[in-house]
Amino acid sequence: MNSSEIEHNVKCIFENFSNEEFVFDFLLAYGISKTSVTRLKKGDFNLSKVKGELLYKNKILFKEEDDDSLLSTIDAISKEERILKHKPRFAIVTDYETMVAKDLKLKRNLDIPLQDLPKYYSFFLPLAGSEVYNSSNDNEADRNAAYKMAELYDLLIHENPDIYNSKETVHNLNIFLSRLLFCYFAEDTGIFEVESVFTNTLAQHTTSNGSDTHLFLNRLFERLNTKSENSLPDYLVKFPYVNGGLFKDKIESPIFSAKARKILIDLGGLNWKDINPDIFGSMIQAVVIPEYRSDLGMHYTSVPNILKLIRPLFLNELYETFEKHQNNVLQLRKLIQRIAGIKFFDPACGSGNFLIITYKEIRLLEIKIIQQIIALEKIDLFTAAFTTSVSLNQFYGIELDDFAHEMAILSLWLAEHQMNKVFEEMLEGYGASKPILPLKEAGKIVQGNATRLSWEEVCPKSKDDEIYIIGNPPYLGSFLQNKEQKQDLAFVCKRFKSYKDLDYIACWFVKATDFINDEVVKAAFVTTNSICQGEQVILLWPFVLNRGLEIFFAYKSFKWTNNAKGNAGVYCTIIGLQNASNEPKKLYDNTMCYSVKSISPYLTTGTNTIISKRMKPLSKLPVMNYGSKIVDDGNLIFSNEEKNRLVTQYPETSSYFKKLAGSAEFIRGLERWCLYIDDNKIEFATSVPEINNRLKAVSEFRRKSTESSTREMANKPNRFYYSVHNNSDSIIVPRTSSERREYIPMGFLNGDTIVSDAASVIYNAEAWIFGVLTSRIHMVWVKTVGGRLKTDYRYSSQLCYNTFPFPEISLKQKENLCLYVFAILDERAKHSEKTMAQLYSPDTMPIGLKEAHQELDKAVEQCYRLQPFTSDTERLEYLFKLYEEMTKKDTLFAKKKKVRKSKI
DNA sequence: GATCCGACATTTT
């Protein structure tokens, strides 16, 4: 149960309120099981014999009180031994008008009108167990520790400059740091029996100048890898045997300065108990890898986002199975067996946060099942101790970065230890954990390149194995990939045409598709939304779908966020893949979840039709051009002031200037100018020093380009890289525009204005074309099949315009459309002082303009059919159908043409 | 020759 569900539940208590039921409704709202609440009602779970009191072990003490001494009552009662021995987390006293409560663990108080409880619902969230692994959101402990570690790391590098000389020494340093972290954690959490034994012994047995610190650590680490305690000096006997691979190899510790030693000891003073292994790993990794340091932990996946993925992938289903069999011990035991057999595989695991959260969630579920078994079998306390069936061996991962991969292994151990504690606490006398030391099992995390490794070798798959592939692999658009990554992409995706346009993450989707050939294997990734938009859709998804897979759940685009300082600028989706089935699919949009028949690669419901780029319009429409592209590093472009200054000084230069319009200029009503100099005037133009300088700068810039076609234009700096301008009137179609607008603002320009490559353009277009382009039905099409910048419109001729199915219409119909177009232009003219941004903002769009658009919408839709469309879904379905019909005809026609030609 | 995209980039509030 998540916190928003709880918030909702708490609100519901007051819809049907009764004093008698309140406390039980309250517990149910926080996810306490029905069986427990029933037994509380009956009384056999109620540990208080006092009337009007309810005492529920480890959870709450609840007391009704009539007079107005609520506060003194709660103070008194929360000191009573008969109460405290059952360790309730909360004490609550109420007269059903006011509620006072105490969090006995955090020593926090609450004093509110009972009615206001929904506002303060989060006070009681620990009842729901959310504190178990996610106590705070601010990660202060993690951040402090990470920064302090960074300080130590920098000093060590500084004092041991040879470390970076070889891969092996870097790897050794990684392991060394990982060992230190383990020791800090161990001395704070009881893995080492004596508290602070590591830091204290270190402080006592090393000199303050740091010169023998490395010797001490060498000896200590050797001890941690030695079973026998014979002939050990006293101070090392206090440490246990750990091993588990972590201390297996002998590694020379780096040399410490006095300062480094001091930081080493200071680090021991931090509160390692509160470290979240799931997040800390990413932070420490970010700190240790210099390139990542500037964006500390930028790409670790937040817990809410991990839950968004693992819940629909497997957790919800496991919980449903649990609910279904909650009264059947045999089935419950079977469920535990099943859980113990599942493999979880993150082929881009980083420092392991998906695996760790999954591990914790699975352990938590197991605990709940065991609690239910205990309740059902009425087992006597201490007669049977349950141990966990979940093992770290079920967790598989691949990680490229060596340090991250060490952190993943370490963090899983830490998570295991933490969950062992939770296991014992929540099961009280019924649960026992095997001693964590010596470390035995470990997550199977392989260091390597996931695009190259055989996934089956990392995570062996035998028939009927239940496997879930999870993770958040790297996203890189084609022009952000480096050489190796391009080769990786080629290695995995060569079999597709135009594979080079794919995002790097496509490798993971392709390999996951290859991996899922069994119905019990499912996969889900957090991914950039790019693979579900625009040109990539046709490259990737036919392959996946043709393999018999389906998208069985998906989250629509959401902005990437985590707790790191600077967030990556990207929009994500989450996509779940499995073998095709008849089950309904789950499509999530923010907090809403829709049950739908199918989810298309565009993450819409309905058909799986995918649009291909087209070079020419499918419908009878004029050619749309790509705007003129300068490639000048800004040198040919002038602001108003710059231009005026030059023209004042050299009046003859005014003829070299043309207005330049891209999306921003057109939408926001900005004015910019560009130099547009004929080849035959260049000699004269360069006599003006500023122009000469600017042209030189263009040459220089183009010469340095990595792209040959740009370099070729270096000696023609007066020319554009690519130009379609022909001095005639045009319709400008901004290439990018905010999704908040109902219509992309388009417009007519005259031949004085050059349309830049930030927009598309149709020259000499008839007015009715404008009508078709700005129509709602076209916007619906653009939104679905076009690319996007984040989630905004991104208009492109090949995807949006050339693919748009529009019927052939008569002259009369065209004339009719023109009337509506002129009406829109008239409405715009009434507000000539306003920019397009103002006119088309959903907040400020003038009513008249809106109505004129709606009239046009109707007129355009009448070109398709007389019966009006009632929804965008209907429009889309109609368009896709028409698209299929028209493309079929088109290809038949093309084939016929070919045949005829070849006969000749 | 033409063009789609951005683990973004820059402006606006």
Next chain:
DNA sequence: AAAATGTCGGATC
């Protein structure tokens, strides 16, 4: 500092 919203030119076909 957060929110809004579209540049620019490489890489690719």
